Amino acid sequence: MWVHYILRLRSATRSFAMASAVMLSCFLFFLLCTSHAANHQQTNFLNCFLEATGGSSSSPSKIYTPNTTSFSTLFRSSIQNLRFLSSGAETPSFIILPSVDNDAQAAVVCGRRHGIRLRVRSGGHDYEGLSYVSFSSTDGPFAVVDLSGLRSIKVDPAARVAWVGAGATVGEVYYHVAAASPTAAFPAGICSTVGIGGQFSGGGIGSLQRKYGVSADNIVDAKLVNAEGELLTRETMEEDLFWAIRGGGAANFGVVVAYKLLLVPVPPKVTVFSVTRTLGQGATRLLHSWQSIAPRLADDLWIRALVRAVGEAPVNRTIQATFQGLFLGTRRATLAAIKKSFPELRVRAEDCNKLSWVETNLYLDGRAFNNTSVLLDRRQVYNISFKAKSDFVRKPISDKAWEGIWKVMMEAEEEPLVMILEPWGGRLWEIEDDAIAFPHRKGNLYNIQYIMAWLETEAAASTERHLTWMRRLYDYMAPHVSTNPRAAYLNYKDIDLGSSREEGRTSYKEASAWGRRYFLRNFEKLAKVKARVDPENYFWNEQGIPPFAA
Ligand SMILES: Cc1cc2nc3c(=O)[nH]c(=O)nc-3n(C[C@H](O)[C@H](O)[C@H](O)COP(=O)(O)OP(=O)(O)OC[C@H]3O[C@@H](n4cnc5c(N)ncnc54)[C@H](O)[C@@H]3O)c2cc1C
Numbered sequence: 001m002w003v004h005y006i007l008r009l010r011s012a013t014r015s016f017a018m019a020s021a022v023m024l025s026c027f028l029f030f031l032l033c034t035s036h037a038a039n040h041q042q043t044n045f046l047n048c049f050l051e052a053t054g055g056s057s058s059s060p061s062k063i064y065t066p067n068t069t070s071f072s073t074l075f076r077s078s079i080q081n082l083r084f085l086s087s088g089a090e091t092p093s094f095i096i097l098p099s100v101d102n103d104a105q106a107a108v109v110c111g112r113r114h115g116i117r118l119r120v121r122s123g124g125h126d127y128e129g130l131s132y133v134s135f136s137s138t139d140g141p142f143a144v145v146d147l148s149g150l151r152s153i154k155v156d157p158a159a160r161v162a163w164v165g166a167g168a169t170v171g172e173v174y175y176h177v178a179a180a181s182p183t184a185a186f187p188a189g190i191c192s193t194v195g196i197g198g199q200f201s202g203g204g205i206g207s208l209q210r211k212y213g214v215s216a217d218n219i220v221d222a223k224l225v226n227a228e229g230e231l232l233t234r235e236t237m238e239e240d241l242f243w244a245i246r247g248g249g250a251a252n253f254g255v256v257v258a259y260k261l262l263l264v265p266v267p268p269k270v271t272v273f274s275v276t277r278t279l280g281q282g283a284t285r286l287l288h289s290w291q292s293i294a295p296r297l298a299d300d301l302w303i304r305a306l307v308r309a310v311g312e313a314p315v316n317r318t319i320q321a322t323f324q325g326l327f328l329g330t331r332r333a334t335l336a337a338i339k340k341s342f343p344e345l346r347v348r349a350e351d352c353n354k355l356s357w358v359e360t361n362l363y364l365d366g367r368a369f370n371n372t373s374v375l376l377d378r379r380q381v382y383n384i385s386f387k388a389k390s391d392f393v394r395k396p397i398s399d400k401a402w403e404g405i406w407k408v409m410m411e412a413e414e415e416p417l418v419m420i421l422e423p424w425g426g427r428l429w430e431i432e433d434d435a436i437a438f439p440h441r442k443g444n445l446y447n448i449q450y451i452m453a454w455l456e457t458e459a460a461a462s463t464e465r466h467l468t469w470m471r472r473l474y475d476y477m478a479p480h481v482s483t484n485p486r487a488a489y490l491n492y493k494d495i496d497l498g499s500s501r502e503e504g505r506t507s508y509k510e511a512s513a514w515g516r517r518y519f520l521r522n523f524e525k526l527a528k529v530k531a532r533v534d535p536e537n538y539f540w541n542e543q544g545i546p547p548f549a550a
């Protein structure tokens, strides 16, 4: 959705050189040519993996090195944020493409034996690129385990469950669940190309969250390869590990190869609507009311807000707020519900569309919704760089404060920026803070995501300018959002919260800088689980959870 908005906005105001393709492949070529020459450690890892998986070096089909012709295509295949292709970050020495669970086990066993760390990639949407590049100062070679070959989806509509390979995208899950039963769905995000491996293990917010909670609330089993290379299920892993991978980020604990999902009931047809208001049309008042109303609506009704500055500065610049809604019922019932609880939104019958729930994901993403096969398309949709940050709001922001925020947003040379406000309440308020590792529950009115995107072809200096502006807005928002700690959502990963660059050596104290903000009071328990299941911190990353130390 936001990408769609941003690009529409950009192309309306500027024109772009289309030499981007050439520039990018040059960058990539440069990166690959400077990557490490194979050394002993790497040869041993390669041979170990080939032996364990029955492959041979003349016909490698599951392990790729930069010498393999398809390496760069595979590396790029699911990268959504092009910023990390030209950031100077370390790229992998290997890409492993498992086709059976045992391949992931072999990667862990051989990796530990020969000192090669792993980055696990499902859909490749990580906001800081941590599933495929490394910012470690120690420059150890690493392998990406790309799970895109493990994405079988087995739906049991009678039992209302599905087993899904962790390399599947949410679009694939939605499509196959709907194909098996038009009245079944799964609560997750709207963008169809996002991988379930990252999204479900970090929470998973979306249009069904008020009725059914986040994705992680609806996971009932998982298959995970631990740091010993063992393949565990819920039955064979300690209960706290299963707790940890539902909101704590699976990357800290192992390689999830599959999840078992509890499907939720939806009517065969639901209602979606979208209304847009500018400042002159009362956007500020509406947004002010929305803050208190949206989290307390009936669970069947979800209304989010997207806010952005539009128009040429300074004369025609204004703020525009779009309210997108989903109601699990008929158009008539939608209008009645809005009239009762949020009449000032003035939703009309012609603002509504009657769709199946699976189609609403395309609608809410601003795409044509008459052909759900596009949900199966895993390819990256846009060639852009972006930066995002997040906040949680616990007290309504005053009209006056919003006016100050609009001023900052409209003054910015650095447009376009989108703020996405996702309502809390309903099931999210009922579930206890420590029921699973995902901690953001009662007390939150809504989540804010700030996103800014630009074209990769713009110079590196432009990237820095965008990042600087984003930090300025984030500082400006501080008095209006949660404090002590200022909470953040793991799936909107933000390296500015702190990071460690020394492989495997993050201290518990150092990690508290980001750990307490992503996980609140669940951080300590997560680090204690980590100490039991991966005491050597093999599954390390720059913003990971280290073993607990008092
Ligand atoms: C366009 C867009 C729209 C989005 N919309 C939403 C939304 O509506 N709701 C929402 O909640 N989030 C949303 N997100 C955020 C998204 O949920 C996160 O970026 C998520 O981490 C991406 O998961 P992935 O598998 O695609 O990413 P990856 O880059 O593959 O992985 C992300 C992280 O998870 C780890 N990981 C991935 N798979 C596994 C696995 N199988 N085992 C262990 N670790 C694993 C990776 O190592 C990495 O640390 C959106 C992101 C984008 C880019």
Ligand SMILES: *[C@@H]1O[C@H](CO)[C@@H](O)[C@H](O)[C@H]1NC(C)=O
Pocket (backbone or CB within 6 Å): 020, 021, 022, 024, 025, 380, 381, 382, 383
């Ligand atoms: C993105 O760039 C790649 C390589 O430069 C190109 O092949 C692809 O078509 C582009 N995709 C879009 C959506 O523009």
Ligand SMILES: *[C@@H]1O[C@H](CO)[C@@H](O)[C@H](O)[C@H]1NC(C)=O
Pocket (backbone or CB within 6 Å): 037, 038, 042, 065, 067
């Ligand atoms: C890649 O090719 C180079 C040069 O041909 C060779 O020295 C190196 O060992 C190869 N690396 C791997 C991992 O096969």
Ligand SMILES: *[C@@H]1O[C@H](CO)[C@@H](O)[C@H](O)[C@H]1NC(C)=O
Pocket (backbone or CB within 6 Å): 312, 313, 314, 315, 316
């Ligand atoms: C503002 O918008 C109007 C109407 O679209 C247009 O005629 C005018 O040129 C714009 N002014 C500026 C400064 O962009």
Ligand SMILES: *[C@@H]1O[C@H](CO)[C@@H](O)[C@H](O)[C@H]1NC(C)=O
Pocket (backbone or CB within 6 Å): 368, 370, 371
């Ligand atoms: C969907 O709509 C678009 C544009 O409105 C049209 O071109 C396309 O043929 C339609 N597809 C289907 C499957 O009806």
Ligand SMILES: *[C@@H]1O[C@H](CO)[C@@H](O)[C@H](O)[C@H]1NC(C)=O
Pocket (backbone or CB within 6 Å): 371, 373, 374, 377
């Ligand atoms: C629907 O979308 C798929 C995938 O993009 C495409 O292959 C197919 O032709 C489309 N069908 C119609 C009828 O437009």
